[in-house]
Amino acid sequence: MTQPVSVPLTVFEQLTPQQQLEHLHSVAERALACWGLRSGAGLTLLSLSENATFRVSRAGHSEPLIMRVHRTGYHSREAIRTELAWMAALQQQAGVQTPQALAGSNGDMIQSVKTLNLEEERFVVMFHLIPGAAPDEAELIAPFKRLGAVTARMHNHARGWTRPAYFERLIWDYDGCLGQRKHWGDWRDGPGLDQAGKALLEQVDELLHTRLLRYGMGPQRFGLIHADLRLANLLESDGDTRVIDFDDAGLGWFLYDLAGAVSFIETRADLPQLIDAWVAGYQTQGQLSAADIAEIPTFIMLRRLTLLAWVASHANTELAQSQGEAFTAGTVELGRKYLQHMRVETAEAIQCAMLTDTLYG
Numbered sequence: 001m002t003q004p005v006s007v008p009l010t011v012f013e014q015l016t017p018q019q020q021l022e023h024l025h026s027v028a029e030r031a032l033a034c035w036g037l038r039s040g041a042g043l044t045l046l047s048l049s050e051n052a053t054f055r056v057s058r059a060g061h062s063e064p065l066i067m068r069v070h071r072t073g074y075h076s077r078e079a080i081r082t083e084l085a086w087m088a089a090l091q092q093q094a095g096v097q098t099p100q101a102l103a104g105s106n107g108d109m110i111q112s113v114k115t116l117n118l119e120e121e122r123f124v125v126m127f128h129l130i131p132g133a134a135p136d137e138a139e140l141i142a143p144f145k146r147l148g149a150v151t152a153r154m155h156n157h158a159r160g161w162t163r164p165a166y167f168e169r170l171i172w173d174y175d176g177c178l179g180q181r182k183h184w185g186d187w188r189d190g191p192g193l194d195q196a197g198k199a200l201l202e203q204v205d206e207l208l209h210t211r212l213l214r215y216g217m218g219p220q221r222f223g224l225i226h227a228d229l230r231l232a233n234l235l236e237s238d239g240d241t242r243v244i245d246f247d248d249a250g251l252g253w254f255l256y257d258l259a260g261a262v263s264f265i266e267t268r269a270d271l272p273q274l275i276d277a278w279v280a281g282y283q284t285q286g287q288l289s290a291a292d293i294a295e296i297p298t299f300i301m302l303r304r305l306t307l308l309a310w311v312a313s314h315a316n317t318e319l320a321q322s323q324g325e326a327f328t329a330g331t332v333e334l335g336r337k338y339l340q341h342m343r344v345e346t347a348e349a350i351q352c353a354m355l356t357d358t359l360y361g
Contacts, residue, residue, distance in 0.1 A: 010072065010073075010118075010119075010120065011117075011118045011119055011120070012072070012118050012120060017316065021045075021048070023115070023118065024045075024048070024052040024069055025043065025045070025054075026115075027052075027069050027113045027115065027122055027124070028043050028052070028054050028067055028069055028124070029043065030113050031067065031069070031111055031113050031124040032056070034104040034105060034106070034111035034113075034124065035065075035102065035104050035105060035111075035126055036104075036105045037056070037058065041056055041057060041058055041059070042055070042056065042057030042058075042064075043055070043056060043057075043067075044057070046066070048317075048318075049314075049317050049318075049319055050071050050074070050247065050314075051068050051069060051070050051071055051247060052068070052069040053066060053067070053068050053069075054066070054067040054068075054069070055067075056126070063128075063129055064129055065102065065126050065127065065128065065129060066099065066126070066127040066128075066129055067124060067125070067126050067127075068124065068125045068126075068127065068247075069113075069122055069124050070122055070123040070124065070125070071122075072120050072121070072122060075123070075247075076168060077110055077112075077123060078166045078167075078168045079168040079169055079170075080110050080123055080125065081109075081110065081164070081166055082163075082164065082166065082167050082168055082169055083169070083246045083247070083249055084101045084109055084110075084125070085164050086158075086161070086224065086246065086249065087099065087100065087101070087246055088100060088101075089157070089161055090154060090157055090243075093157060093161075094153050094154065094156070094157040095153070096150060096153055096154055096157070096242075096243060097130055097240065097241075097242035097243070098130070098242065098243055098244065098246070099127035099128060099129075099130055099244055100127065100128050101125055101126065101127055102126045102127065102128060104126070109125060109126075110123050110124075110125055111123070111124045111125070111126075112124065130235060130242050130244070131235070131237050132235025132236050132237035132240075132242050133235060133236060133237070134231055134232060134234060134235065134236070135231050135234055135236055137231065137265070140231075140270075140274055140277075141270075141273060141274065141277045142277070143234070143236060143241070144261070144274045144275075144277040144278045144281065145277040145278065145280055145281035146236075146239070146240075146241045146281060147229065147234065147241055147261055147278060147281065148258075148277065148278035148279060148280065148281025148282035148283075148284075149281040149282065149284050149285045150241045150243065150281075151226075151229065151257050151258070151261075151278075151281075151282060152281075152282045152283075152284070152285035152286030153285050153286075154225075154226065154243070154257075155223065155225070155254045155257070155286060156285065156286055158223045158224035158225070159219065159220075159223055161224070163224075169224070169249060169250035169251060170183055170227075170248070170250035170251075171250055171251045171252070172225070172227050172248075172250050172251065172252030172253075172256060173212075173217065173222075173251075173252065173253075174208070174209055174212050174213075174302075176250075176252075177302055177303075177305070177306040178205055178208070178209075178302070178305055178306065178309070179209075182309065184306055184307075184309045184310040184313055184314075185309040185310065185312055185313030186309055186312065186313075187201065187205075187305045187306070187308040187309040187312065187331075188201075189309070189312035189313070190308045190309070190311065190312050190327075190328040190331065191311065191312065191315070191324055191325045191327070191328050192324075192325030192328045192329070193328050193332075197328065197329075197332040200332055200335055200336060200339070201305065201331070201332060201335050203335075203339060204301060204305065204335040204338055204339060205305065207338075207339065207342060208298060208301060208302050208305070211295065211298050211342075212253075212298065212302070215253075215291070215295055215298070217253070221253055221254060221255075221292070222251065222252065222253050222254070223251065223252075223254060224249065224250070224251060225249065225250070225251070225252045225253070225254060225256055225257050226243060226246060226248070226249050226257055226260065227248040227249055227250055227252055227256060227257065227260060228245065228247070228248040228249075228260050228263070229243070229257050229260040229261045230260055230261060230262075230263040230264065231261075231265075232245075233245040253299060255292060255295065255296060255299040256299050256302070256303060258275070258278055258279075258282075258296060258299060258300075259296075259299040259300045259302060259303035259304075260303060261278060262274065262275070262300060262303075263303060263307060264307070264323070264327075266300060266304055266330070266334055267330050267333075267334065275296060279293065279296075297338055297341055297342070298338075300334075301334065301335065301338045304331050304334055304335075305331065305335075307327075307331075308327065308328060308331045311323050311327055311328075
């Protein structure tokens with residue numbers, strides 16, 4: 001087995017968590033001038049996971065702005081340009097409300113801030129605020145139906161959108177999720193994963209690969225997706241669902257967006273009802289074949305293993321720490337159920353084929 005390559009820590013990664021936070025706040029402070037804002041404008045950290053997101057309060061303005069300070073080494077400038085272009089096109093051409101980027105004083109929507117002593121350069125983007133609140137986790141049936149409809153509109157737009165010449169995004173195929181590229185790391189490093197759990201998930205991984213190859217990557221099944229439509233990235237206002245945080249948007253299976261919607265809630269007792277609501281909403285704006293619907297468990301399992309890899313590789317984040325070994329145990333149990341489900345499906349298909357041969361052979 002090939003041994004993993006040890007990647008040296010960057011200077012930033014060698015800082016303490018408090019020092020990292022102070023540095024990111026410093027980057028945000030220095031970036032304000034790129035939009036003609038004075039240093040010292042109100043900066044409030046909203047979230048810190050992959051990127052740092054700040055609320056920016058401006059004197060004389062009732063509406064704040066949202067600043068995103070990007071992590072290093074994940075996206076190129078062209079990849080971020082692509083993200084912003086699709087977000088703008090979705091709002092203008094498909095009526096999907098998304099945050100719109102605000103150009104800086106130099107006319108560029110993507111600014112960069114260098115920190116010489118840390119040997120790094122970070123991209124920074126400023127967005128107009130869009131109103132709304134995350135869906136209530138206690139009442140998700142109606143929100144999931146609305147999300148299904150919005151997702152179908154996004155997919156319809158993606159299929160017909162003329163991509164810019166500079167188009168560049170991550171690819172969330174098998175290799176990007178679990179295979180050679182592994183954008184988020186290796187699920188085998190999941191916290192508390194024992195040998196029995198690893199052996200079971202190896203079977204799951206192999207079956208996923210087989211079924212995804214069979215399902216294929218035709219243009220009706222694979223294209224530009226959001227890739228992270230979980231509850232934290234949705235805002236609802238007056239019955240309208242708005243979509244935020246396109247940082248992971250890229251090329252992938254369209255059904256991966258359904259799997260993204262149930263991220264971290266895959267073990268809910270009402271998951272079948274949520275999926276049914278999403279499918280019903282989707283089919284008001286788009287089409288899903290019987291083959292698509294049959295493969296929904298595959299994509300939910302694919303996403304769950306990819307999330308396990310993320311939890312393992314982002315152990316210093318608050319979200320990963322809140323999941324811990326319980327997330328690994330839940331993933332193993334989901335994998336066990338997935339294998340059982342697919343065995344039953346295969347047995348039923350064989351019985352159906354035998355019956356057909358008996359009647360019409």
